Amino acid sequence: MFLKLKKKQIQDCIIIGSGPAGYSAAIYASRADMNPIIFTGSLPGGQLTTTTDVDNYLGFPEGINGNDFMKNCKKQAERFNTKIIHQSVTRVILSNQKGGIHRIFLDNKKCIESRGVIIATGSRPKFLGINKERKFMGLGVSFCATCDGFFHKEKDVAVIGGGDSALEEANYLSKICQKVYLIIRKDYFRASKILQDNISKKNNIHILFDSNVTEIIGNNFLEGIKIFNHKNKTNKTIFISGLFIAIGHIPNTEIFLNELDLNDRGYIMVKKGKTITSKPGVFASGDVQDPDYRQAITSAGTGCMAALDLEKYYLSL
Ligand code: NDP
Numbered sequence: 001m002f003l004k005l006k007k008k009q010i011q012d013c014i015i016i017g018s019g020p021a022g023y024s025a026a027i028y029a030s031r032a033d034m035n036p037i038i039f040t041g042s043l044p045g046g047q048l049t050t051t052t053d054v055d056n057y058l059g060f061p062e063g064i065n066g067n068d069f070m071k072n073c074k075k076q077a078e079r080f081n082t083k084i085i086h087q088s089v090t091r092v093i094l095s096n097q098k099g100g101i102h103r104i105f106l107d108n109k110k111c112i113e114s115r116g117v118i119i120a121t122g123s124r125p126k127f128l129g130i131n132k133e134r135k136f137m138g139l140g141v142s143f144c145a146t147c148d149g150f151f152h153k154e155k156d157v158a159v160i161g162g163g164d165s166a167l168e169e170a171n172y173l174s175k176i177c178q179k180v181y182l183i184i185r186k187d188y189f190r191a192s193k194i195l196q197d198n199i200s201k202k203n204n205i206h207i208l209f210d211s212n213v214t215e216i217i218g219n220n221f222l223e224g225i226k227i228f229n230h231k232n233k234t235n236k237t238i239f240i241s242g243l244f245i246a247i248g249h250i251p252n253t254e255i256f257l258n259e260l261d262l263n264d265r266g267y268i269m270v271k272k273g274k275t276i277t278s279k280p281g282v283f284a285s286g287d288v289q290d291p292d293y294r295q296a297i298t299s300a301g302t303g304c305m306a307a308l309d310l311e312k313y314y315l316s317l
């Protein structure tokens with residue numbers, strides 16, 4: 001063991017992650033007197049802090065900026081006295097016993113003990129797996145148009161992917177960049193109809209179907225990409241200053257690998273219609289257990305469910 005455990009207070013509710021699921025769980029857990037502590041992780045507020053406007057969350061008729069939305073979530077959790085700690089969890093030891101104590105290890109080497117744990121660690125974007133992609137992160141390659149789009153003002157950029165994320169990124173970039181190439185490996189979009197309609201109205205978005213990026217060009221920073229059209233069997237080179245990758249996500253479940261049941265894609269398995277995991281007193285909410293819906297509103301909903309499931313768990317002890 002890498003740190004010495006001291007005898008200390010056992011918590012009722014530790015929440016790992018600070019996206020909509022984490023804060024929603026915190027609000028419900030606080031109001032149920034479970035005195036939750038949130039460990040925010042390395043991206044406080046989660047993925048929504050890097051998104052543009054959230055237009056589909058109920059109750060915001062004009063939409064709301066993702067970052068502002070998460071600040072509001074934090075404020076609301078603080079109003080009910082949730083303790084918010086800016087640290088990451090590096091390891092967990094989860095008890096198999098009903099009523100057992102779970103150990104949560106932090107990046108400052110401290111260990112917190114709790115009978116209840118709510119996991120809301122979310123997911124992270126996938127890489128393409130081609131040369132120079134990681135090397136040029138921040139040097140032209142990006143996962144976030146709102147964060148980095150500004151650097152490509154009035155220049156040409158490309159977005160990869162045909163899902164909602166890619167189309168949102170393309171839409172955002174089309175407002176500041178000269179030309180946006182949207183590169184899709186199939187001959188159809190996976191994105192929702194409304195986003196497809198938005199894209200079709202933009203005359204500076206050029207859609208390339210049946211296409212894969214095969215190479216990144218540039219010595220010290222991104223200068224262009226090579227694209228292969230697998231239908232026509234043709235190669236094409238385009239010169240761009242920014243490449244925005246939006247091809248899906250990987251759940252942040254590495255620290256739970258040997259502790260919880262995960263499915264074949266690495267998502268935490270929960271009991272159908274619940275947030276109950278394979279360990280008693282441990283509940284999972286948000287994207288970390290949801291490969292399908294991945295919406296702020298569904299995340300917040302499952303965060304609420306996790307707090308209620310934890311409350312029921314205590315009543316059953
Ligand atoms: P998706 O999994 O929906 O889409 C990923 C896209 O990337 C697909 O077009 C996929 O192609 C493509 N892709 C995957 N791997 C590669 C690869 N190696 N090379 C090239 N292309 C690749 O991911 P999203 O992040 O877009 O969305 C995830 C979920 O989040 C969805 O449920 C979505 O509805 C939701 N979401 C909702 C938003 C909203 O409502 N405002 C905003 C953003 C996300 P293929 O189809 O061939 O697999």
